[in-house]
Amino acid sequence: MNIQTDAGPRGPSATASKSDLDSIVVRFAGDSGDGVQLLGSQFSQETALAGNSLATFPDYPAEIRAPTGTTYGVSAFQINFGSRPIKTAGDQPDVLVALNPAALIVNYKNLRKGGLVILDSGAFKEKDMKRAGFAVDPRLDGTLKEFRLLEIDISAQALEVAKPFGVSQKEALRTKNIWTLGLVSWMYDRELVSTTEYITRKFGGDDPVGMANIAALKAGHAYGETHELSGDVAPVSMPSVKSEPGTYRLVSGAESLAWGLAAGAQLASLEMVLASYPITPSSPILHILARLKQFGITTFQAEDEIAACCAAIGASYGGKLGVTASSGPGIALKIEAIGLAISTELPLVIVDTQRGGPSTGLPTKTEQSDLFIAVWGRNGDAPIPVIASRSPGDCFEVAIEAVRLATKYMTPVMLLSDGYIANAAEPWLIPSMADFKPFPVTFRTDPEGFHPFLRDPHTLARVWAKPGTPGLMHRIGGIEKDYNSGNISYDPSNHQKMTDTRTAKISNIANDIPEQDVALGETKGKLAVVGWGSTFGPINRAVANMREKGLDVSHIHIRHIWPLPRNLGQLLKSYEKVLVAEMNNGQMLTLLKSQYLVDAKGLLKVSGQPLKIEEVSSAIRSQLGAA
Amino acid sequence: MNVTVPPAKLTAKDFASDQEVRWCPGCGDYAILKAMHKSLADMGASPENTVFVSGIGCSSRFPYYMATYGFHTIHGRAPAVATGLKLARPELDVWVVTGDGDALSIGGNHLFHALRRNVDLNILLFNNEIYGLTKGQYSPTSRVGQRSPSTPMGSVDSPAEACTYALGCGARFIARGIDVQAKELDVLFKRAREHKGASFVEIIQNCIVYNDATFAAFTEKDVAADMQLHVKHGQPMLYGKERNKGLRLNPQTLSLDAVVIGQNGVTEKDILVHDEKNRVLAGMLAALRPPSFPEVLGVIYCNPAAESYEAAVAAQEKQAKAKGPGDLDKLMRGGNIWTVS
Ligand SMILES: Cc1ncc(C[n+]2csc(CCOP(=O)(O)OP(=O)(O)O)c2C)c(N)n1
Ligand code: SF4
């Protein structure tokens, strides 16, 4: 063991330059095969159970198993936890756990000055360092001089512990993530119960690999204790956060979105058919719902996204709730079919878990650049409601809202999530189904005066008549329909009327959604920072920080992207300046300008990484001319 | 006392919608439509439990003219829409109407998967070897040399053979008929409907405007008997005005020879007997082409699987539900939770 303390002015832990110990950001990084995601999510689980607020950011490569030791094979997991409400996964890690040289070279530059680097010295052989791109040993040439360094031969420790269980060398070495988890758990005073249970569940109680992993977990923990890692890396106890009473769990965006869809279907008194084609980062929705058959949910892995969307439409036509889920390239393929659902006025929920684009883009990285395709990306005048979730837990409510709008207005609804939300986890106050007001659909059964495009005078939604209903046989399709009979019509004035009606139906939804609120700050003033989707955390924290410094800035976060909340235009005009912060090249910015003629400015970022608090803060300072 | 009045038997007319049929006068689609109206009535089908799903093309206008439920979808995607419908509502009688372009060009992938999965759909492919609706471009079934607006010097690419394609996709019911042969179509429609799983029926259809008489070599009255082989399970594959022509297996080349009884020592015993469960034979029959061979018509292949796709899906769902209905509150509280008071 070798602790370098050049840059560490004082202990304990990694919050040396912080005035208090109310939050810590830890980043685990290693090779794709090192089990870093498991390490991170188990640590998150332990942290959540300890009552801390937290946010996570799994940041993994597109390659499943890139060649070992390469920089592009580095997988990372960042967690920010604390005794105050945590809103982002943190701008800068305080602690970096690097399980190989590649993980170090990719991540050390973003570590806070004075932060702690824990590295597996067993993985720092000459050739490993070369492969990662270190010409000289970074531990010796001053590369890490701004940080504190804790070197442990984790590989050797793990091998040693696992040996007695008679597992192979390879399997023994693979316990190093769990050994590390044991160590970090000691550092932050975490209970090992949930991880022990997890390992037992996964391997069974008497499996040698399982036993080796449990031994590794305990050994890592014991290492911290017995080596009296003190001073710079002494254990830190993070007090639990004060939160609303209730039952909590950790939830990822994909989970809460899938459950929200199931909840929405239940509230609508409908069974559901999810048709999807695998694509990162959307696939978990398919995986989760495939296990919920007992909820009246059918899942269908289609041959492509076109078929998936079409099958969902077929299911809606049959009187169930059709849902389809995908990401950018798949959404592009669904467009023509979405037009069919618009024209035939059938309910459909389309979930777009956005990722970096265009084309294949950055499959595993996050972005918000599908706003245009969601709002405007179809042939013809083809409006649909578009809503976006702001956080993993928020996906639940947003999914229910998507189902409500789709069934009440007989329309496709686009639900925007993104790769960050889908993969990140946060503590979640588990909702109770009893708290949601049901919105059961009614199917048309009365043949008297029936035609398929009869409309509710209030919502303008057409009747939903499903095959199998006696006396209601009818034909629908993508050709324009006569307003008064639903039969094919090429009449010019009828097309005008139908286009206007479809548009009015969607615009009217503005009266059925909440007015835009202000997430933080005042309803007027010098500056409003406007965001949507997963940028909620960094914007909210930055605005809070700047307000503490006395700046006149407020945060507005938009859930209903189309139609926009009816008061939004007025609200925006009550600020001297408007700054739109988003992870694209100005899509919401353009939308707001076009709708309200506001002279908004953009804070635009498309690096595949979430917005940072500091990026938003400095944009606020510069907008307000503050130092 | 409950008096159940037996429903009046429906007639062909009851299956015709009130919409004016808009195909060109003389189009083969009219005959198919008429045959379908009558067949459904004969089968005792109920209009409210019958759905016609189509793509885009002249042929795909079919649902508008049926007094059943109908969904005119988008180009090539009818099998996908119908699959979703069938997953949602397995009890419905779902028919897919498609054209050679719709099914084999833009929709080739969906047709493949609907057949492979064995969704219980009755798929009718109206093959006119042309793109009718878009005014006569050559199609994936057009023969080499087809002149069309997009191939003024004749097409150069090899055509697809619909039944062979379906067989390769794993279809377990494959049949072929001709638009104007209502009696034969009637049999095919009934067999297709009875078959549990995907049924594929190719219907040779004359486009009088853009590809007239393209099938004349076997459909014209004077050649029909000699150029059409109507196969029936368990019966020798004989054809010709005098029913003295037939198919014989050539064991040397593992292929079929068209032979004449009484010539070159061929006797009735040499003629192959049709076995609709034989997939190898089905492959050989589907691929026979005039003028060297007769066009093979009738049920070429029928070999049902134990279960159709949506039935297997429903069985899994039933199994999952046997442990009790889902409880979301319980689901969300499963795993690691904690309570703040
Ligand atoms: C996405 C899309 N591409 C192209 C078309 C134009 N289109 C309509 S029908 C058709 C071909 C129809 O040919 P076929 O399926 O053989 O039907 P037929 O008209 O011959 O019955 C084409 C290319 C379309 N409607 N949609
Ligand atoms: S173009 Fe051909 S296929 Fe289309 S309606 Fe006319 S005749 Fe029939």
Ligand SMILES: [Mg+2]
């Ligand atoms: Mg055609």
